[in-house]
Amino acid sequence: MRGNEVIGSMYMVTRSSNKTVNCTPALRSKIIKTQKKLDTGTSVAVKVEEEEANVAQPKSSSVLSSTGDCTTPYPQAVVQPKTEADTLLLPSTTRRRRQLKVEYDKDENLGPVKKEHWEPPDWRRQLANIREMRSSRDAPVDKMGAEKCYDAKAPAHVRRFQVLVSLMLSSQTKDQVTAAAMQKLRAHGCTVENIINTDDETLGKLIYPVGFWRTKVKYLKQTAAMLQKEFGGDIPNSVEGLVRLSGVGPKMAHLAMDIAWDQVSGIGVDTHVHRISNRLGWLKKSTKTPEETRKALEEWLPREMWSEINWLLVGFGQQVCLPVSPLCSVCLNQHICPSAHNFSPTKKSKSSSPHFPRTSNTATSPKGKLEAAYESLVKEETMKEETPTTPISQTRKIKKRRGKVYQSIRTNPAVKL
Structure with missing residues (x-):
């Protein structure tokens, strides 16, 4: 009321x-x-x-x-407005604060924020010098690489399959050995159907002595069966499809896309590209695996150079920037390379090996004996690579001796490889 x-x-x-x-x-x-x-x-x-x-x-x-x-x-009686004291006496539900919407003024003069593009210093000069040193194209990769191992007269899908096979065999194997194995495979019939119908023992004799040849026999059989079942005897035309195949990694996939399909999908990074990129300072941070190196290179290297960077650095690593004792004295980048002369021996004598400089009075010491054993082992392995028909028994003896020498070197702190 x-x-x-x-x-x-x-x-x-x-x-x-x-x-x-x-x-x-x-x-x-x-x-x-x-x-x-x-x-x-x-x-x-x-x-x-x-x-x-x-x-x-x-x-x-x-x-x-x-x-x-x-x-x-x-x-009518006028209702008086509420005072501050009355407001404080009201329940908490009547004192809810209104949410304020914060808006910032847009500066039309400011464009989108751009990320800083990093690139190594002097990389263009270093690359130009490498191109000059590789101008003769006489490295093993130029004569016996994957681009030279397929049959140019074969059908297109057979050529692409042979490119993939040569890349699979090249892992942990020198180009000379890979080229010899591919020559025997092509004479036998390097097609998907022939690989499937060939027994493991015969296939192993054809590709021997490539590195890990027993494992690669299994990979070749599995890959050929998958290609015939899912891709009609041809290789996939994408990196995602290629890496699904047994024994095919990112490096092989990108190289197969470039050589077989003429499509640049990424940089093929092997041990040579991985080693040289770290030595030249082409990476923000030093990397430990070739896949990390690939991602780091693709962040700054222009895409139009992705195709040539592999054969440039691989040949450069085979002739000049060697894994052990690189030839920095004849390299055009010796004054602008951050790693120049860091891996070369400081002293050399006429009687010393290229790996272990020593004098004649230390030849009979334990250190000198280990160095001499290692030097002879290197010579034997070099002779084995030059003669691909080395018997399996002799190869096993060499591997057994190598394990003993390496074990002695690791247990002797005076020896530094």
């Missing part, structure tokens, strides 16, 4: 419409009964609704008088 309602009167001001209506006897009796239920002397609390209490500027309206003529108005 509101204060504007007068109980017991013939007229009543309603709450909703602020109009005076005539009370009927039935309504009047109902109001009187409700009034009797209330205790005498108890005041009726007037409840102000939230929507009326939150009105900051109440409308100026007139309420009709409850007595006298119905057209006689009197001013």
Whole structure:
């Protein structure tokens, strides 16, 4: 009930419409009964609704008088706005803070943020010098690489398969040995059907003595079966499809895409490219695997150079930037290479080996004996690579001797390889 309602009167001001209506006897009796239920002397609390209490500027309206003529108005009570003290007394639900939306002014003069493009210093001069040193194209990779091992007269899908096979055989094997094995395979019939129909023993004799030849026999058989079943006898035309094949890694996949499909999908990084890139300082941080080197090179090296970087650095690593004792004195980059002369021996004598400089008075010492054993082992391995038809028994003896020599060298702190 509101204060504007007068109980017991013939007229009543309603709450909703602020109009005076005539009370009927039935309504009047109902109001009187409700009034009797209330205790005498108890005041009726007037409840102000939230929507009326939150009105900051109440409308100026007139309420009709409850007595006298119905057209006689009197001013309505004005609802006072809430003070700060009243606000503090309200429940916490009525004091929720409005969320502010923060917006920043856009500077039209500023373009998109560009990442800093890193590239090694003097890399263009170093690459130009390597191109000059490789201008004759007389390294083993130029004469016996994967580009030279396939039959140019064979159908296109057979040529692509032979490129893939030569790449699979080249892992941990010198180009001379790979070329000899591919020549025997081509004479036998290097096709998917012939590889599947050839037994393991015959296939092993054909590819021997490539590194890990027994494992590669298994990989060749599995790859040929998969190519015939899923790709119709041809090799996949994507890196994702190539790496699914047994014995094919990212390096082989990128090289196969470049040589077989004439598509540059990435840089083929082998041990030579991995070693030389770290020596020249072409990487932000030194890498430990060829795959890490590939990703680091592709971040800054222009894409138009991806195809040539492999054969350039591989031939350069075979002739000049050798794994052991690189020929820094004849390299055109010796003054701008951060690793120049770091891997070359400081002293050389006429009687010393290229790996272990020593004098004649130390030849009988334990260190000199180990060095002499290692030197003879290197000569035997070189002769084995030059003659691919070395018997298996002799190869096993060489490997056994090599293990004993390496074990003696590791246990002798005075010897440094």
